Amino acid sequence: MTESIKNKIRTIPNFPKQGIMFRDITTLLKDKDGLREVVEILEKKYKDIEFDYVVGIESRGFIIGGILAHKLGIGFIPIRKKGKLPSEVIKEEYDLEYGKDVIEIHKDSLKKGDKILLLDDLIATGGTALASCKLIEKVGAIVEECASIIDLPELGGSKKINDYLKKNDDEKKVFSIVQFEGE
Amino acid sequence: MTESIKNKIRTIPNFPKQGIMFRDITTLLKDKDGLREVVEILEKKYKDIEFDYVVGIESRGFIIGGILAHKLGIGFIPIRKKGKLPSEVIKEEYDLEYGKDVIEIHKDSLKKGDKILLLDDLIATGGTALASCKLIEKVGAIVEECASIIDLPELGGSKKINDYLKKNDDEKKVFSIVQFEGE
Numbered sequence: 001m002t003e004s005i006k007n008k009i010r011t012i013p014n015f016p017k018q019g020i021m022f023r024d025i026t027t028l029l030k031d032k033d034g035l036r037e038v039v040e041i042l043e044k045k046y047k048d049i050e051f052d053y054v055v056g057i058e059s060r061g062f063i064i065g066g067i068l069a070h071k072l073g074i075g076f077i078p079i080r081k082k083g084k085l086p087s088e089v090i091k092e093e094y095d096l097e098y099g100k101d102v103i104e105i106h107k108d109s110l111k112k113g114d115k116i117l118l119l120d121d122l123i124a125t126g127g128t129a130l131a132s133c134k135l136i137e138k139v140g141a142i143v144e145e146c147a148s149i150i151d152l153p154e155l156g157g158s159k160k161i162n163d164y165l166k167k168n169d170d171e172k173k174v175f176s177i178v179q180f181e182g183e
Numbered sequence: 184m185t186e187s188i189k190n191k192i193r194t195i196p197n198f199p200k201q202g203i204m205f206r207d208i209t210t211l212l213k214d215k216d217g218l219r220e221v222v223e224i225l226e227k228k229y230k231d232i233e234f235d236y237v238v239g240i241e242s243r244g245f246i247i248g249g250i251l252a253h254k255l256g257i258g259f260i261p262i263r264k265k266g267k268l269p270s271e272v273i274k275e276e277y278d279l280e281y282g283k284d285v286i287e288i289h290k291d292s293l294k295k296g297d298k299i300l301l302l303d304d305l306i307a308t309g310g311t312a313l314a315s316c317k318l319i320e321k322v323g324a325i326v327e328e329c330a331s332i333i334d335l336p337e338l339g340g341s342k343k344i345n346d347y348l349k350k351n352d353d354e355k356k357v358f359s360i361v362q363f364e365g366e
Binding site: 058064069074 | 217242243258289292
């Protein structure tokens with residue numbers, strides 16, 4: 001099933017800039033079987049774990065994040081870019097290749113001890129996902145698991161996030177459905 | 184059920200600027216019963232109508248749009264802000280209070296005759312939703328229905344879109360779960 005999902009992801013060379021192989025999930029999400037299979041895999045993996053919320057990262061993380069929250073019967077909370085959330089926020093800054101970026105979450109959206117499933121579409125260098133983990137922890141909530149449709153393991157993000165989240169050597173806290181390496 | 188949904192939507196005065204009463208759905212989506220009820224209403228309304236795709240408008244339209252596509256067993260297609268989609272796009276420009284904005288859809292995402300359920304979180308003046316209808320029609324696809332969680336009828340957007348989409352006087356092409364008027 002994973003191979004058929006991978007085949008539905010389109011690669012666009014040189015987007016958003018020269019040298020980047022952009023993995024485009026729009027072709028996967030528009031395919032009804034592809035969308036269903038992605039949700040089935042994530043639901044199966046997480047249905048027996050107790051979470052309070054799915055937190056999805058703007059904006060592609062909203063699509064699968066929303067579906068998964070609904071399937072698991074829990075609520076959905078967005079992490080957004082700067083200035084988008086209307087009520088009081090907490091912020092986390094993180095480094096980009098050039099410059100910095102900021103993500104925000106509503107301060108009152110989480111409470112201490114809330115168990116979170118963090119969702120994004122893709123993990124590359126892991127900058128946004130790691131900043132999201134720190135943002136969630138700032139209010140005392142716990143990132144129990146971090147999931148994505150795609151991982152680019154060569155960029156080291158998924159390992160970095162797993163090292164950050166795991167409480168012992170054997171723990172695997174980061175999951176992706178498909179991986180792209182050297183292709 | 185609609186009243187309980189409305190009560191879960193938070194109003195933030197003066198966001199994003201003075202004089203605007205911002206209707207914040209994050210409090211609704213984080214509530215597991217609220218999220219479930221929203222999805223139930225939309226699923227019930229649309230389950231017997233034949234659509235090819237749900238098209239969701241960036242970025243809050245991605246959350247409920249994704250869930251609804253999954254529930255209806257069809258694919259999801261995003262309409263995004265300028266420069267976000269990686270492959271060839273078609274564009275539609277529309278007027279803002281000051282200046283203009285552009286939305287885009289992948290050119291190859293739709294084909295002639297595709298039946299579309301268009302989804303956004305809120306219809307206010309209807310500028311974005313109307314531009315989205317025109318964008319979808321540019322490739323020959325058909326916006327069969329346009330749905331939102333919230334309508335602000337006093338701003339006239341839902342009427343404008345319905346007038347644009349309806350093929351005869353009685354047709355009701357635009358649906359919202361809750362309405363905020365003079366409050």
